[in-house]
Each structure stands twice: as C-alpha cells, then as structure tokens.
Amino acid sequence: MFCRFADRADAGRALADQLKQYAQRDDVVVLGLPRGGVPVAYEVARALGAPLDVLVVRKLGVPWQPELAMGAIASGDALYLDEELMRETGVSQEELDRVLADEKAQLARREALFRDPQRASVDVAGRVAVIVDDGFATGASMKAAARALRARGPARIVAALPVAPYDAAERIAGDVDEFICVASPELFFSVSQFYADFGETTDDDVRAILARTSPASGHA
Known part of the structure; x- marks a missing residue:
C-alpha cells in the first residue's frame, strides 16, 4: 500500500526527485495549478x-454534485468537457451555461489576484512546460490546463x-x-486520502508563495 505524503511540500519534494532530468536547464518552466x-x-x-508561474484552472462541477468534475476551464479560454459524464448525469445545456458563467467569473477574479502588475506571465514559447498539481481524480483540470498552455507554443508539455x-x-x-x-x-478514492495533511490552500497562501519568487524571472 502506498504511504501518504506528509503534506503538499513533502509531495513536491518527492515529485522533484522524479523530474531530475529537467534540473538546471534554461528551457524549463514550472506551472502550478492554483490553489x-x-x-x-x-x-x-x-x-x-526553474522559473515558477501559475496557470489558473477552474473545475466545472455537476450542479448537484459540485465535487464531480464534468469539465474544466483555464486561462486563455481553454475548455474541456466530459461529454460522456454529462450524458450520464443528465446535465442540460442551460445548467452547463450557468456553471460556466460562474466559473469564468471566478477564473477572472483569481487571474487578477495572482497576476499583479509586477508579475507578468513567464514565457513558455519553445520551452519545456511542467504543469504541477497536488494530484487528480478525473484529470479534467489537467486537460484544460494543457490545452490552454498548448496555445502558448511550448516545445513540450509535461504533466x-x-x-x-x-x-x-x-x-x-x-x-x-x-x-x-x-x-x-x-485503490483510489480521492486525492486527500494520500496526504496526512491536506488542509485547504488559500488565495493568500498562493500569493505568499509567489511573493517568495522573483517577479522578473519567477525563480523559486
């Protein structure tokens, strides 16, 4: 049985061990999915x-079961929909449109919150873009993130x-x-089961982490 990570920082260090081939390279960018x-x-x-940046993604939850992702949106108008799940759950176009409108507003709010005037997006064109999350159950957010990133011209996308x-x-x-x-x-039920501490990461936590990095280069 796989042992749990102590917390997200512990998980990040374990993940970094699997990414050693990308260490100390000028062509690598790391993008975290908030929060x-x-x-x-x-x-x-x-x-x-490597430089650190954020790529804002919002899950599209089934209206009566918000934790179940029927899709996701990301910066740059990227959209992923799990059409099979939508058919199975009976989500209507009207219900989808309502969820989309709400989540687009939240995405814009977070973009403004995390992207102050001193922190422009790190350029990913022609570089290896490593998209990092704390785990996933459905993959919806990662799909939307990758599709948004592809439009910015990276040489390679690593999830x-x-x-x-x-x-x-x-x-x-x-x-x-x-x-x-x-x-x-x-045996996988939720991401949280693999963390001893899976406390909420707040907007302020994200801002504090980004503040530790150089606004010009994004280096951690």
Whole structure:
C-alpha cells in the first residue's frame, strides 16, 4: 500500500526527485495549478532551479454534485468537457451555461489576484512546460490546463503529479507529451486520502508563495 505524503511540500519534494532530468536547464518552466498545486510546484521549481508561474484552472462541477468534475476551464479560454459524464448525469445545456458563467467569473477574479502588475506571465514559447498539481481524480483540470498552455507554443508539455489513479496517463495522453507521477495506486478514492495533511490552500497562501519568487524571472 502506498504511504501518504506528509503534506503538499513533502509531495513536491518527492515529485522533484522524479523530474531530475529537467534540473538546471534554461528551457524549463514550472506551472502550478492554483490553489493546491502551487505549494507542490514551488518545491519542484526550487529543486529544478526553474522559473515558477501559475496557470489558473477552474473545475466545472455537476450542479448537484459540485465535487464531480464534468469539465474544466483555464486561462486563455481553454475548455474541456466530459461529454460522456454529462450524458450520464443528465446535465442540460442551460445548467452547463450557468456553471460556466460562474466559473469564468471566478477564473477572472483569481487571474487578477495572482497576476499583479509586477508579475507578468513567464514565457513558455519553445520551452519545456511542467504543469504541477497536488494530484487528480478525473484529470479534467489537467486537460484544460494543457490545452490552454498548448496555445502558448511550448516545445513540450509535461504533466507532473504526486499521485493519480492507475489509468491517469491514458486519460490525458492526447493532451500532454509526457506524464510523470510518483504513485498511481489502483485503490483510489480521492486525492486527500494520500496526504496526512491536506488542509485547504488559500488565495493568500498562493500569493505568499509567489511573493517568495522573483517577479522578473519567477525563480523559486
């Protein structure tokens, strides 16, 4: 049985060990998915000596079961919808439109919150972009993030996670160039089960982590 991570920082250090081939390279950028992916990404960026940035993603939850992702949106108008799940749950176009409107407003709010005038987006064009989250269950957020990032012209997109289901690589195979995961257990119910401390990462936590990095270079 896979042992739990102590917390997100511990998970980030374990993930960085799996990414050593990208250490100390000028062509690597690390992007954390707010909010929970940012503390993990910080440890990865620090270990690799790479710039750190955020890529804002919002999950589209089924209206009567918000924790169940029927899709996700990301910066740059990227959209991923799990059409099979939507059919199974009976979500109507009207219900989807309401969720989309709410989440687009939240995405814009977080973009403004995390992207102050002194912190422009790190350029990913022609570089290896490592997208980091604290784990995933459905892969919806990672798919949306990868699709948003692809439009910015990276040479390679790497999805990097501490933990994900055993079939996670198959779920996002068409959207990323490489998938790296510390653990992919068969018995998977939620990301939180693999952390001793899975406390909420707040907006203030994300801002504090970003404040530790150089606004000009993004280096952790």
